[in-house]
Amino acid sequence: MFSIDQLQVHYGLSHIIQGVSLEAAPGEVIGIFGRNGVGKTTLMKAVAGWVGASGGAITLDGQRLDGLTADKVCHHGVGFVPEDRRIFPGLSVEENLKLGLMQRKGRSRAEQNREIELIYERMPRLAERRRQAGTTLSGGEQQMLAMARIMVGQPRLALIDEPSEGLAPMIVADIFAIIKEMKAAGTIILLVEQNVDGALGVADRFYALERGAVVLTGNAKDAVDRARLMDVIAVL
Helix, strand or coil, X not given: CEEEEEEEEEECCEEEEEEEEEEECCCCEEEEECCCCCCHHHHHHHHHCCCXXXXXXXXXXXXXXXXXXXXXXXXXXXXXXXXCCCCCCCCEHHHHHHHXXXXXXXXXXXXXXXXXXXXXXXCHHHHHCCCCEHHHCCHHHHHHHHHHHHHCCCCCEEEEECCCCCCCHHHHHHHHXXXXXXXXXXXXXXXXXXXXXXXXXHCCEEEEEECCEEEEEEECCCHHHHHHHHHHHCCC
């Protein structure tokens, strides 16, 4: 199980996350929605250890994550696909993927190579460009690489921030297909996404934020809950 309990995050004097609580089980996709600037990305960064919590608790399988550095959070089985993708400059596609292998220790070289080959089978365009610098890929290919980089680590919890932003519909469909595959494998997924219809299509439940606090929760498949969500985030 994954849970956030009364999380607080400050940037200086600004109170960005104000008592957010949520929970998720293995194989659940949780949609995080809200207007720009309400704290969605800060919430993801707090879980990933990129920003520090000023109060509350973040727990994965009984282990506290709040207070840990980002690298230690990663080694606890948390993968993060940030909005800007963070493809490492100067590294090839394959070298970027190999960094994802560092998330989980103890696997043999053969097992690691097999994980990368499985990614190439799933994403043949990355296989074709394995020696190419990751930052020279198209926007859609970089997003696929960012997704693949956490997948090779087989995370227990995946944090995915705005994966479809600025991408062609065909790439967006593939991104959501990958999220469904990760869900089927038992990964817990927190998904921040402006494409509300697409996100609700893969999500089980959702939380809507306003001014850093949860103002609505609901079932992603329930028509009434979906309508209430659209009202809250002013999507017509």
